[in-house]
Amino acid sequence: MHTLKRTRTRDQVRALIRQTIIGGELAAGTRLDEIGLAAKLGSSRTPVREALIALEEEGLVRSRPNHGFLVAPLDEQLVRELYPILAALEAAAVELGGEALRAQVPTLKDINARLASETGRAKRYQLDRGFHRALTAPCANAQLLRLLEQHWNHARRVDGGQARGMANHEGSCAEHAQIIAVIEGGDLTRAAELLRKHWRDGQKVVLRWMETGK
Amino acid sequence: MHTLKRTRTRDQVRALIRQTIIGGELAAGTRLDEIGLAAKLGSSRTPVREALIALEEEGLVRSRPNHGFLVAPLDEQLVRELYPILAALEAAAVELGGEALRAQVPTLKDINARLASETGRAKRYQLDRGFHRALTAPCANAQLLRLLEQHWNHARRVDGGQARGMANHEGSCAEHAQIIAVIEGGDLTRAAELLRKHWRDGQKVVLRWMETGK
DNA sequence: AATTTGCATATTGTATACAATATGCACACT
DNA sequence: AGTGTGCATATTGTATACAATATGCAAATT
Structure with missing residues (x-):
């Protein structure tokens, strides 16, 4: 063998x-x-x-x-199309997470705490991706997780670890914290809603950064 | 040139x-x-x-x-993983459809009427797919539409034009009609919700068909 | 000078050749 | 008879060869 x-x-x-x-x-x-x-x-x-x-x-x-x-080119159209997809997929993953997702709360808190105090660009990116992985892993849908990995990769290209990680760091961490709190309370529907907003905000930051350069 | x-x-x-x-x-x-x-x-x-x-x-x-x-094998796991993805993607497409989706209402009604009175297996499948295309096309997100086409293909393999098209025909058409009505009323959030239910029902039919053979 | 034409070169698309691995059956062994 | 071993065959994985197309530059034309 x-x-x-x-x-x-x-x-x-x-x-x-x-x-x-x-x-x-x-x-x-x-x-x-x-x-x-x-x-x-x-x-x-x-x-x-x-x-x-x-x-x-x-x-x-x-x-x-x-x-x-x-x-593959990186243009505004890609950003406009990508983020809604990420929002939909990740929100679905969260809603499918069920009780297993609640068990992730300590992990999520830990990652978000480290993310909040981290200043390095690359480290921030890794922690942020870890956060979203921890958020979605409990859904136990391999196909969905595969799609998410692919689209996270696209998002990484788009913002180059710049926009989301640097431009709106506190805001992003605050949103994470809010999502964690809602999950802890057991309202996954609301958590999915907040997550969709999280990605909409991320899109805004990237679009502003692409257009104005800051 | x-x-x-x-x-x-x-x-x-x-x-x-x-x-x-x-x-x-x-x-x-x-x-x-x-x-x-x-x-x-x-x-x-x-x-x-x-x-x-x-x-x-x-x-x-x-x-x-x-x-x-x-x-690629067709097993229960695929069915369990596929339908939630379809639900998420299609619901997102509907919510992104906006005013352009309301303009589709006549088309949707027409397709659903023809679907309701159709008895052929293959024709039913084509009409059903046309319905879902008409429902999602207005979102104007090429990436999202590409993902949908791919996953519709998987769904087609899974039920082989059998389950959804034949086993629960009236139910399916009724759900379509309900979705159309809600879109006409302008509540896309509710329409997305109904669509997710539509796919959950579709999954149930296929799973029952896979397990019991009917 | 700008534009077009034509040729030499480079690159892609497909076919084939070769190497590495897997498959399947016959045969030996217990 | 059942099980395992070894070899012949078949298939995959990679490299190369060949054909078709694109690219880029130089010369000719206006």
Whole structure:
């Protein structure tokens, strides 16, 4: 019996490119040259191409026939479309959380406390994502959680760890605290409502930042 | 200037396999042999393989390293996970529809009337899908609509045009009518709520059908 | 000078070749 | 007979080859 699962280079390449795009090292619109990537990664074109096809479905990459791949653009339309989706999915996850979500309250409080006192950009982002993971994990809907991870990635690209984490830090933490309190009280419907508002606020911050630069 | 966009065989292969799976011609769990498919479709393995990779992201196909692809299984867990996602996404689309959704009321009434008097299985399915398309199109969120199309496809696989279309036809149409009335009245929040219930009911019908066979 | 045309180059799309792994059956063994 | 082993075959994973298309620059034309 082999518990050691073999790993496809296509999957490794995919994870690598994904992280590079999400991390912002590859700017939106950058051309993704198969030959160049293959050379840089020490593989042939095939796994690179396959990874790019998967990443396109994930929304991080786009392609035009005979023109190849490029990093998916980040424009206002994406922001307008993305946040309502996140709001809907995460609100649903919270409502499905049930009693298991109430059990998360201590964890949520802990994460939010650390987030409130954190000043580093990257750390804040990690804690914020941890908060939302803790909020949604109890729903036990693997498909939903997968969609959420994907869309959190898009959100991360959009605000680059800047807007939500820095521009409205206290406000965001306050909203988190409010959500926690409502969950503790057992009103998941209300918690979902507040969460939708949380994402609407996040969208506002990002849009303002995109338009005015601050 | 060329308005004629070239078509990749990978995209054609993908669309073909997708339809075959959704239509139920390829049963869940069926092995998808690259060489066999390529031969049947008159291409080489490469476009087939690329199509399968994309379809895996779409959720219609699964793969295990060194074991190849198979049609994604249909089990109770999928049903339990899928319907809440559909409910959340579609409810969000309705709430985002705004005034444009009210303008759809005549169309919705027309579709629902035809659906109510239709007896054919396939026709019913098409009309039902048209109803939900008309309900969500006004939201003008391309990403959201894309997700909805994908998940409607999964739902189609799950009930095979059987459960929702046949087992609870009058009930379903009545719920549609109720939703239309509430939209006409302008209360989109309530409409979204009813729609979530509509999908919960749909889930119940499918689960009962899966367990008891009727 | 600006624009267009044509060619050389580069890149994508598909097919095939090769390597690594899995599958299945025949045979040996208990 | 049942179980396990080993080899032949088949299939996946990756690399490369070839064909079709796009790109970019230089020269010619207005």
